[in-house]
Amino acid sequence: MKHNLTVYNTLTRKKELFKPLKEPFAGMYVCGPTVYGDPHLGHARPAIVFDLVFRYLKHLGYKVRYVRNITDVGHLEQDLDEGEDKIAKKARLEKIEPMEVVQYYSDRYYHFMELLNVERPSIEPRASGHIIEQISMIERILKAGYGYVVNGSVYFDVEKYNKSYHYGKLSGRKLEDLIANTRELEGQAEKRNPVDFALWKKAPPDHIMRWSSPWSEGFPGWHLECSAMGTKYLGEEFDIHGGGMDLLFPHHEGEIAQSRVANGKDAVRYWLHNNMITINGKKMGKSLGNAVTLEELFSGKHPLLEQAYSPMTIRFFILQAHYRSTLDFSNEALRGAEKGLKRLMTGIELLNKLSPSENNQDPGSRIKDLVASCYAAMNDDFNSPVLIANLFDGLKMIYALKEGKMKLTTKELMQLKELYDTYVFDILGLKDETSADQSETVDELMNMIIKMRKNARDKKEWDQSDQIRDELAKLGINIKDTNEGATWEKE
């Protein structure tokens, strides 16, 4: 495959040329949501970022298998013996079955991801459906000598692991520092060392989510599912593992250790991490109580929101920042994204209406250059903000064509159209929202009204024409007079 895509590998802290294990195949695993709450803006970022990666890899010609899990068990609320997992807690609070909670929030997640035009991954495995694989992995870890059983729970022996491997190599930590900084938490008596983590937890009597295992009735530890499912669907070694930066430690560190000893090799070749979304400079997080859900965002019903923002505005907003930078949320920034996206879409609409000029009059290599810089941006660790800047630059060319200040041959115009089509819709995954829900009847009615207004205008009956415009404005319909006649738009 010919390309020079470089990706920033958290493991090496460098950009590296992307070379998959088995061309033309590429395998990617991304940590998905824990389905115990409504999806919020924070969920949108990794979903959109890795959707971009997925789309671009496919565009380059790879046959991509993209696996994104749904976490529906485990994830202890606290690392305490009596800790219960989030889903069980939510279920108890709402007096429903845990799987009901899981079903409900999974559906919500899928619904909102679809609105954001996030493509469904190739496989979306659930932790609860892979208990057998997880148990088998624990057995392999025990067999390798890196786990120990206490009272029906199984723990990973981090200190022993660190003697042969480097625990903390992904997050840049040293075990001594970790041990020195471990907080004193209660109920850790079972562990040999506070840095050890659970592979299997024996369920307390009142814990509702439980499965039988060789050690106890219980549930798997919280790093295990990703190791087990990644191995199952992508093999013992695969190309990309993605997730939020907040998962770097300890989640991904745990994954590395588990896979290493269970499979005898490092599983992941490129670790990619998206940065966080901040709100007033602080990380947005469910546990911090400052998360804005996607539903609130799309409806505008949240104290922080001055208006509703469409799914594509959110998508564009996220893509306008590089995935490894924090992205600060504000109404002003969001409004800016909304306007910018509209400008881009209007330009594309115009482009599609343009016809080529007969004579080829020095188009230069501007289109070739534009195409090249778009590829260069994406090949540079998926630099979507630079890509978008290039697309805005190209807009000037489109308007110059319209004004007749520039001429393009049929072939060149086709190339330009193809560029926008490919990059805006296929790769960035944006879509035009404006004309989405107009029925034919409405269209024809509006054409009729515009015609009537034009008649009035032709007769210079300004009172009449302004009245039509004002009345429509009250209905949220804006008339825009252009040189080619009037168009309308619903707010």
Place this chain on the structure above:
RNA sequence: GGUCUCGUGGCCGAGCGGCUAGGCGGCGGUCUGCAAAACCGUAUACAGCGGUUCGAAUCCGCUCGAGACCUCCA
């Protein structure tokens, strides 16, 4: 406390040693019966102080400030 990241014009956000990022907003203009929209043009920046260099937003040091991880989190 430990580890790490970052501080760019009113706002968001690229930039990885020399060449205009881009978007939103502002200002000026074109178009227009008026208005809006649209388009064109344009100003404002690199937290501070030192250092390296012919040359620094970009490298180094210090100061100040913000944030992340170390506990579930995207």
